Amino acid sequence: MGNYRLIIAILLFFITEIIASIPSKAKIDSSSRLYIEAETGRYRIFHGLALENSGEPWYYATYSSEQIKLLKQWGLNVVRSGFHWHMVESSPGQYNESYIQDVVDFVSTLNESGVYVIMDMHQDLWSPLFCGGHGIPSFDAHPYNTSDYKRGGKKAYPLPVAEPKYDPSGNVINCQDVLGGLFGWATGYVTYSTGAAAQRLYDNDGGILDRFGKFWQLIASKLKQFPNVLGYELLNEPWLGNVPLSAEEFVPVNPHWNLWFPGVADKGNMKKLYETLHSYIREVDNDTIIFFEPATGGNFLDGFHSGFEEGPGGPGYNDKQALSYHVYCLGVDTKKASTFLQEVIANLSVASCDLLDDFLYDNRRDDVQRLSMAGFLTEFGNAGRGYVAEDIIDFATSKMDDFLHGWTYWYLTPDPNNLNPFEIKSLARPYVHALAGIPIKMNFDTNTRVFSLVYVPSDNETTFALQSEVFVSEYYQYPTGFETTMVPADSLKLTYDKTTYMMYWTHTTAAKLATEIEFTIQPKPTA
Incomplete structure (x- = not known):
């Protein structure tokens, strides 16, 4: 009898440990x-890393068991896992089941390891249709079907950033002129075609927004079973829309003339986008937190308050929606600026960057308080090495402690061969x-x-x-x-x-x- 009781006690201990290691569904x-x-x-408070594959060949980026073990050794309990609509939906209504299964398997692995996950529909430069882009499927990323946007037109890609040059098949071949512009790779956003493509999504032109909603609905239906899914981040750094890029467009008769003004895109384009996606997701998953960002994210518009008056589900969903945001000290954190501008800004004192970031963080804290919801810093850092980078990370993480907001750092890949990467002194x-x-x-x-x-x-x-x-x-x-x-x-x-x-x-x-x-x-x- 004594041995029997001992065995039962040991089994109960291990069962308790297993249960304790499995995440519990989070709300706000x-x-x-x-x-x-x-x-x-x-x-719960969350500290973690961002994970995303934005290179070719396209695949769903994951961590090995050794990398997850290292993640937990650093004390990190959440992964912001980037994935791409264009990889899920290969043609209208046709879904890549293998890619989706990779997503599900990774979420399941993280769940078993006691790690939470934020699913980030990650886009940069909008679509593979544009130089270096990813996120939106090419078949839903075309600008307007007018002569202006076609070859030889006054708004053909990549105008006005660069005059297009083509190979014999009609593909743009001077992408280096786009990605090496004044704002580095981000210069690609200020093309006529990218802005028009974004506006078409927000306006549901040709049913694009509905297809985006069905994509998110499919993902939510697959992942809602996992208690470690902290939330769905609807769209990474959404572009403003069809912003005016010339003096002749910057007139009140243009319905988009004021999109460059702070908060305008949030009130209009982002509101339409997020409310539609919220409706599709809530048809299949009414529990998981929805994360939504102000327009563009992590740039000069963060110097102003967001234009949101409520979350996409309205105040009744404030226990299931949160404002996610990014903060970068331009030229130091992101390397988006030109070489000359990088040198100028990088030579400024650390205190100047802290002063700027402090202002940006406080803006987002105020937005969160005004909206009466939770906040989450889903990107910051990317500052290279050295004392400036260390200070930026320390400053950001200390600020998040003050706010009691969670964060995911961009960008660090756990490497079992490098147990002491530069950033870990600050992140752990x-x-x-x-x-x-x-x-x-x-x-x-x-x-x-x-x-x-x-x-x-x-x-x-x-x-x-x-x-x-x-x-x-x-x-x-x-x-x-x-x-x-x-x-x-x-x-x-x-x-x-x-x-x-x-x-x-x-x-x-x-x-x-x-x-x-x-x-x-x-x-x-x-x-």
Whole structure:
């Protein structure tokens, strides 16, 4: 009988560990605007990486088991996984089942590994139809069917960026003139054809937007079964639309004359886009969070507030929708500027970049508060190496701690042969994975290595009894060890796993009397 009980106890232990490692479906707490586990009521904060394949041959980028293990060793618990509509729908109504299965398999693997995922329909330069582009299928990315946009027309691709040059088959061959323009590869957006193609989508010209909705509906129907799907990011950095690119177009009689003005594209084009996609997704999945971005993302328009007055589902969906946003310090973070402009901006002080980024982050925080919803920084960084890059990452992640917003860093590929990439010193910072209470303040001082957390313990008896989880890396942050303090004293029963760098705790009876609990980690003094 004794051996039988021992076997049962061991089985229960492993079952409990397996259940604990499987993510719980997340929603948004409407009062705090923070992410919460739908089943348990524990609060969640997310730190992770962006993953995307934008090169040829086209395939769905994934992580190996070794890369996922490294991801978790760095304390990261979410992947923003880019995929492409043009790879899913090969021709109108015809879907690439093999590619879709790759998507499903990767989400399933992440689920089994205890890692959340944001599904990002990633576009850059709109479509493979345009130089270096990806995202929208070529058959739905044509500009208007008029002579202006055809070969020899005054708006033929890639005008006005460059005069088109063609091979004998009629393909544009001077893409280097486009991708090497004033704003680097992003110069490709300011062509007549790209703007017209984007506007056709927003206007549902020829049923394009409906096809986009059916694409998202298909993806949602395949992925809604996985509790680790944190959300669907509807469209990466959507272009403004058919913006005027010449003086003769910049007149009030042009219905799109004011799209360059801050917030106008959000109020018009983005609103139409997101509300339509929301409707299609909600027909098959009414639970998963929808992430939506302001127009363009991560550029000069972030110097202004977004034009959204509500999310695509209206205020009634604020527990299932969130504003996602990107912040880059132009010329330093993204290398989008010309060589000359890069040199000028890169020689500015780190403080200047911090000042700019601080302004941009505060804009997005204000937008989130005004909309009464959650926020998520789904792209930042890409700053190269050196002290400027380190400062940009530290500044951004500290700012997100202040906001209690999640983030996914662009761009780092886990490499089992390189356990200490430059960025990890900044990215593998202490933070809450799951908390049996409402986080009020969270901060990690990158100079002193002091981590502090203030939270209100849950008033729900069941949630109050659950385990909290905080990532604390001895390897990356506390090589000499660390010490902990708590107020009230003895309110938390702590354990630490040196193999996973996870700090666990449960509340003691002393915590029941506390209105707030303060928890601090600091480096152990050297002898």
